Amino acid sequence: MPILLLLLAYLGFISLGLPDATLGIIWPSLRTEFTLPQSALGLVLVFGTAGYLSSSLLAGALIKRFGVGNLLAASTLLMVTALTGYSLANSWAMFLASAFISGIGSGAIDAGLNTYAASHFSEKHMNWLHGCYSVGATLGPVVLTAVLSAGLLWRWGIGALALLMFSLGIAFVLTRQRWNDSAPPLAAHAPRNLRQLLGQAPPWLQIMAFFIYTSCEVVAGQWSFSLLTQSRGLNVTTAGALVSAYWACHAAGRFAFGFIVERFGAERVLRWSMALAVICAALIAQTFSTPLTAAGLIGLGFALAPIFPCLMSLTPRRFGEAASHHLVGFQTSAATLGILSLPTLTGFLAERFSLEMVGVVLITLALAMIAVHEILLILLKTKTATQPVSSLD
Numbered sequence: 001m002p003i004l005l006l007l008l009a010y011l012g013f014i015s016l017g018l019p020d021a022t023l024g025i026i027w028p029s030l031r032t033e034f035t036l037p038q039s040a041l042g043l044v045l046v047f048g049t050a051g052y053l054s055s056s057l058l059a060g061a062l063i064k065r066f067g068v069g070n071l072l073a074a075s076t077l078l079m080v081t082a083l084t085g086y087s088l089a090n091s092w093a094m095f096l097a098s099a100f101i102s103g104i105g106s107g108a109i110d111a112g113l114n115t116y117a118a119s120h121f122s123e124k125h126m127n128w129l130h131g132c133y134s135v136g137a138t139l140g141p142v143v144l145t146a147v148l149s150a151g152l153l154w155r156w157g158i159g160a161l162a163l164l165m166f167s168l169g170i171a172f173v174l175t176r177q178r179w180n181d182s183a184p185p186l187a188a189h190a191p192r193n194l195r196q197l198l199g200q201a202p203p204w205l206q207i208m209a210f211f212i213y214t215s216c217e218v219v220a221g222q223w224s225f226s227l228l229t230q231s232r233g234l235n236v237t238t239a240g241a242l243v244s245a246y247w248a249c250h251a252a253g254r255f256a257f258g259f260i261v262e263r264f265g266a267e268r269v270l271r272w273s274m275a276l277a278v279i280c281a282a283l284i285a286q287t288f289s290t291p292l293t294a295a296g297l298i299g300l301g302f303a304l305a306p307i308f309p310c311l312m313s314l315t316p317r318r319f320g321e322a323a324s325h326h327l328v329g330f331q332t333s334a335a336t337l338g339i340l341s342l343p344t345l346t347g348f349l350a351e352r353f354s355l356e357m358v359g360v361v362l363i364t365l366a367l368a369m370i371a372v373h374e375i376l377l378i379l380l381k382t383k384t385a386t387q388p389v390s391s392l393d
Contacts (some may be wrong), residue, residue, distance in 0.1 A: 005178055006121065008171055012072070012113050013129045015168050016106060017136025018143070018161050019083065025144040026154040034092045047096045049336060051103020052110075056333045059111030060326030068116045069172065069179030075108035076169035083162035087155040111329040116179060118324055119316045123266045124258040126313040127306055131254035138251070197323050205376040206315065206327065209369060211334040213307050215342030216277065216365040220304075221246060222343050223350070223358045224284070224297055231355040232290060242294050246301040253305025266310040267377075273310075274373060276303035278366040285359025300362070307369075308335070318380055 027041055055062075055075070062071050082105055085098030117126055140161070147157035172179075197203055224246065228239035261269045280303055283296025312331065316324040342365070349357040 002120070002178065005116075005175065006125065008168075008175065009113055009117055009121070009125075009129055010132050011168055011171075012076075012109065013132040014136035014139070015076075015165055016109055016113070017133040017138075018140040018164065019079075019102065019158075020106075020137050020140065022140045022144045022158070022161070025141050025148070026157070029148070029154045030095070034095070036092065040092075043096060044099045045340075047099040048103040048106075049340060051100040051105075052107035052336055053103075053333050055104045055107035056111045056329045056336070059108060059115070059329030059332075062108065063112065063115060063325045067176070067180035068112050069176030071108055071112045072179060073169060073172040073176045075105045075112065076165060076172050079105035079109065080162050080166045080169055081105075083158055083165060087158040087162060107329075107332065110332050114312050114332065115325055115328040118313050118328060119321050121313075122262065123269075123310055123313045124262040126309040127254045127258040127261060130309040131251055131258070134247075134251035134254065197319070197326065202376055202379045203319060203323070203327055203330075205372050205379070206311070206318065207330050207334045209311055209372050209376065210308070210331040211338040212365055212369045212372060213304070213311070214335040214338035216281075216362060216369065217250070217304050218339045218343050219346050219358065219361055219365065220284070220297065220300055223346055223355070226350070227284075227355045227358045228293070232287075232293065234290065242297055245298045249298050249301035250305050253302040254309065256302075257306035257310075261306060261310060266314050269306050270310050270314075270373065273303050273306050274366065274370045277307075278363065278370065281359065281362035281366045285356075285363055287356070 023041070023044060030036070031038070031040070059071070066074075078101060082098045082102035085094060085101065089095040089098060113129070117129055121129070143160060144154065144157040147160070148154060221243065225239050225243045228234040228242060229236060234242075257269060257273075264272075277300060280296040280300035283292045284300065286292060286296075312328065315327050315331065319327055342361070346358060346361045349361065
């Protein structure tokens with residue numbers, strides 16, 4: 001295992017998380033400076049998501065054309081450009097343009113790092129890498145909060161993140177050739193071209209699993225506070241602590257499952273985690289006991305922790321390394337769509353019926369995740385084996 005690249009991957013995932021949770025910290029200052037309505041925050045998310053989807057969907061073709069190393073170097077420097085644009089923005093239009101560029105950069109980095117890690121690192125390291133993303137998402141707000149608390153403008157905090165990202169970009173530039181070493185293909189039934197890949201059910205089921213997973217994760221994270229305070233009668237302090245515990249257990253779970261998956265394997269851990277997610281979702285949905293709801297929410301954070309990294313790690317083993325170059329980008333795109341769509345739908349259901357629909361949605365998503373994954377396993381086992389190929393058209 002290339003230790004230097006592993007260390008850079010860890011730093012990459014931390015850096016990927018650094019800017020993602022800072023928007024909420026700088027938004028009050030940003031809104032005042034540009035005289036914006038509260039609804040304008042949605043525009044930043046729309047532009048960022050548009051950029052992310054653009055690059056992640058094309059990641060497979062970009063990796064094939066330029067290699068993982070060149071993609072990581074270019075996209076990281078693109079992130080530096082975006083963060084610099086944020087810090088120097090003298091108009092709302094410039095800030096939105098920077099958000100689009102940031103989305104392109106983060107989508108390419110995400111797909112590039114996941115593609116390389118899935119083919120070269122074990123499930124243990126894949127879980128730890130995604131745990132490092134949570135570390136970055138935690139540190140980003142800390143940096144911005146410290147800057148604002150010191151009486152400095154938010155621009156200085158974003159500028160500091162740009163400098164950190166620039167350092168990572170230089171490291172990627174210097175090591176770009178090392179990232180392009182290919183690993184042996186692992187799947188026994190790799191498709192021969194992209195059209196064949198997308199003409200089969202298993203890849204679409206794998207993609208769907210990512211969509212359902214992130215939907216479940218974000219619905220629980222975004223709507224549990226409202227459920228607990230407005231429907232279950234908990235005070236704000238207790239409910240906030242429980243939501244924080246949900247995210248903390250989610251981050252800690254990824255590091256813990258790094259050890260567990262090494263012993264029991266990714267397939268078994270996935271089944272256990274998905275089954276536990278159903279149980280925890282049922283505990284959240286029940287209305288008889290508040291302590292059980294609390295236990296369900298905290299347990300759900302832990303149960304969901306290994307699913308994304310394990311599914312990502314298994315992609316080249318299930319479909320071949322060449323196919324995974326495309327699939328990883330499609331999977332991260334589906335995950336992003338899941339973050340945007342189902343939490344919004346849950347809001348409509350809560351408004352139409354009641355906030356108790358949050359529990360119903362969580363149970364439905366957890367059960368759907370199991371169903372999709374089990375059907376995927378059945379199709380993969382019954383598929384006629386063919387020799388994997390080294391590239392896709």
